[in-house]
Amino acid sequence: MTIRTRFAPSPTGYMHLGNLRSALYTYLFARHNGGVFVLRIEDTDQNRYVEGATDVIYRTLRGIGIDWDEGPDVGGDYGPYVQSERKGMYLPYARRLVETGKAYYCFCTNEELDARREEAAARGETYKYGKHCLHLSKEEVQAKLDAGEPYVIRQNVPEQGEASFDDLIYGRIAVDCADLDDQILIKADGMPTYNFANVVDDHTMAVTHVMRGNEYLASTPKYNLLYDAFGWEKPVYIHLTSIMRDATHKLSKRTGDAYYEDYIAKGYLKDAILNYVALLGWNPGDEREFFTLPELVEAFSLKGLSKSPAIFDPNKLTWMNAEYIRRLAPEQYTKEALPWYERAGVAGMDLEVLRRILQPRTEVFGQLPEMVDFLVKLDEGYDIELFTNKKSKTDAEVSRAVLDMVLPALAALPDWTEAALHDALIGMAEANGMKNGTLLWPVRIALAGRAVTPGGAIEIAYLLGRDEALRRLALGRQKLS
Secondary structure: OOOEEEEOOOOOOOOEHHHHHHHHHHHHHHHHOOOEEEEOEOOOOHHHOOOOHHHHHHHHHHHOOOOOOEEOOOEOOOOOOEHHHHHHHHHHHHHHHHHOOOEEEEOOOHHHHHHHHHHHHHOOOOOOOOOHHHHOOHHHHHHHHHOOOOOEEEEOOOOOOEEEEEEOOOEEEEEEHHHOOOOEEEOOOOOEOHHHHHHHHHHHOOOOEEEEEHHHOOOHHHHHHHHHHHOOOOOEEEEEOOEEOOOOOEOOOOOOOOEHHHHHHHOOOHHHHHHHHHOOOEOOOOOOOOOOHHHHHHHOOHHHEOOOOEEOOHHHHHHHHHHHHHOOOHHHHHHHHHHHHHHHOOOOOOHHHHHHHHHHHOOOHHHHHHHHHHHHOOOOOOOHHHHOEOOOOEOHHHHHHHHHHHHHHHHOOOOOOHHHHHHHHHHHHHHOOOOHHHHHHHHHHHHHOOOOOOOOHHHHHHHHOHHHHHHHHHHHHHHOO
């Protein structure tokens, strides 16, 4: 048997990290087993459709290296792969169920349904449709259809017995049919509901394994009743545990911690995000933490899937991202950093020096503008207490003497290069019997106006250029007067 999996997102906006993980696991399972990975767009809920969201799905998946064998933009033998384009096929299937008594036409108006819900609420009961229209005679149903009355088609769930399914993670799950509602299969606009289209599409696309979030556990017994009603073979179910922000809260779309694009916009690397998401609910069975996508394909096994919710730790993601950044080749680091340099206003400075001082300190590229803002504009109101440093053995008096010595020497430099600045400053320290730190500390404070900087006095002076560096050194000397 050829394994056929599918990822079936709704085009409602950016990709949620939970959806991204479902796509990744489904892809990895198919690729690891030499199977087929299908992309299907489920757009039956037109009220939630967001223009351009399908392109976001394509861009996100391809951006992290996930490709599909069949889908809307690549075709395949089981298309169309967009549900709205398959609209004509669902009603005949629903009518087949009506003919066998497994579904029925429902003509109840929204007003009637609302009134019944209110009555149930007043009794303290959970509302469930009472099969009112199931009891209409064939003649009554046909008369209403002939009159053009609006209708939906509902699933005729048995009033007794058990609906169950087996899940590879959760085991056997069974519910009492008496607790299940007669869900709508075809809406009044002729579109299928998500639950009905999902079953029909999975069957007609020959999907063998369904991997999805555990929020669908409650719906799956009704799915299986539909499979039984049609006499179709059921797929293998693999419901994935939730991704949680903490022990009691799921990732929140409202607080901006749930979308892949949010993290890309903050300057996280896509490979780091993919690697971290892969480990949210899956264990490779060894101590490895870092994987390329091909390595994930090779290592992936359903045995590694967790039965417990995964906790999304942004600090762990940031740590992993920092590790990925440190491993970047110099030219790749600069390529990733350049948009942030441009935003910060330092893109015209020496890119190799910037890389050298920033790459070991970068955790997320979005930090770069704040890390280098002192290179663009000095906060001239900095406290002169910064010039005092016990480790470097400097205070205001020592710093003043250092700047008195450094200013004319640097102003006389014929070439403003790193090498020339190094030789001049280190040479002055040696000639005056100073430790390097004693001379370089006040120079760096005057140049940067802060105690902690990426890079030292020599790199900062070089990046600032002769005129700005000398201006800042003179300002520092003036503050110490």
